[in-house]
Amino acid sequence: MKVLVQGSEIANFSGDGLRPIASDVIIRDNYVHDVYVNDADGDTNHDDGVQMWALNGATYDNILIERNWIQETTDAKRPLQNDLQGISQFDGVSTNVVIRDNVVLAGAYHGIALYGCQDSTIDHNTVGNPGSNTNQLWVGVFDLKDGTPSKGLTVTDNAATTFNFSPLTTVFVNTNNIDVLDPVATYTTFDKASMVFNLAPKVGSVLAGKGAGSSLKEPPASLP
Numbered sequence: 131m132k133v134l135v136q137g138s139e140i141a142n143f144s145g146d147g148l149r150p151i152a153s154d155v156i157i158r159d160n161y162v163h164d165v166y167v168n169d170a171d172g173d174t175n176h177d178d179g180v181q182m183w184a185l186n187g188a189t190y191d192n193i194l195i196e197r198n199w200i201q202e203t204t205d206a207k208r209p210l211q212n213d214l215q216g217i218s219q220f221d222g223v224s225t226n227v228v229i230r231d232n233v234v235l236a237g238a239y240h241g242i243a244l245y246g247c248q249d250s251t252i253d254h255n256t257v258g259n260p261g262s263n264t265n266q267l268w269v270g271v272f273d274l275k276d277g278t279p280s281k282g283l284t285v286t287d288n289a290a291t292t293f294n295f296s297p298l299t300t301v302f303v304n305t306n307n308i309d310v311l312d313p314v315a316t317y318t319t320f321d322k323a324s325m326v327f328n329l330a331p332k333v334g335s336v337l338a339g340k341g342a343g344s345s346l347k348e349p350p351a352s353l354p
């Protein structure tokens with residue numbers, strides 16, 4: 131391990147919350163919340179909770195992103211709201227990326243999205259949209275922009291509004307990924323007006339007894 135970001139709170143930001151642009155990085159137990167400023171406010175950047183990339187021929191290896199709570203806003207009434215993307219890599223190749231046991235509550239389509247990654251895992255994450263728009267947040271595996279497919283991806287035991295997988299992905303494991311189309315009916319508390327969440331599945335819901343989704347049920351009250 132070269133870099134460890136753990137137990138941090140990244141709040142009231144514009145741009146990306148975290149950028150693990152290197153090899154041998156651990157992003158663990160962080161609380162990323164409240165992104166500000168959208169296109170209408172003059173900021174055309176697509177903001178992400180965690181964004182990776184590998185440019186100019188670089189390849190990054192061994193990146194672990196686990197047990198982070200990412201939430202685009204904690205106050206639905208504040209000004210300068212923005213639709214956040216969750217955890218993503220759109221450009222270049224990274225290998226041995228593990229995205230595990232995270233919560234993403236955001237309003238842009240890419241809840242968790244990997245483009246062209248290899249030998250990587252997306253496991254036991256919960257993704258949902260707490261905002262006022264109707265975007266269906268996905269967990270997705272895609273080809274690189276030049277058409278090179280992802281390879282060696284394992285996507286297991288996730289809960290998301292929908293899933294979006296390139297048919298060109300090779301050596302692909304897709305197991306027990308559950309569509310949660312109605313989070314209010316599924317989770318103990320999913321209150322968009324007050325931004326109060328308890329992501330424990332309700333008895334009899336689509337997630338009950340399925341073993342999918344994150345172990346994190348509520349956001350941290352605060353972090354040092």
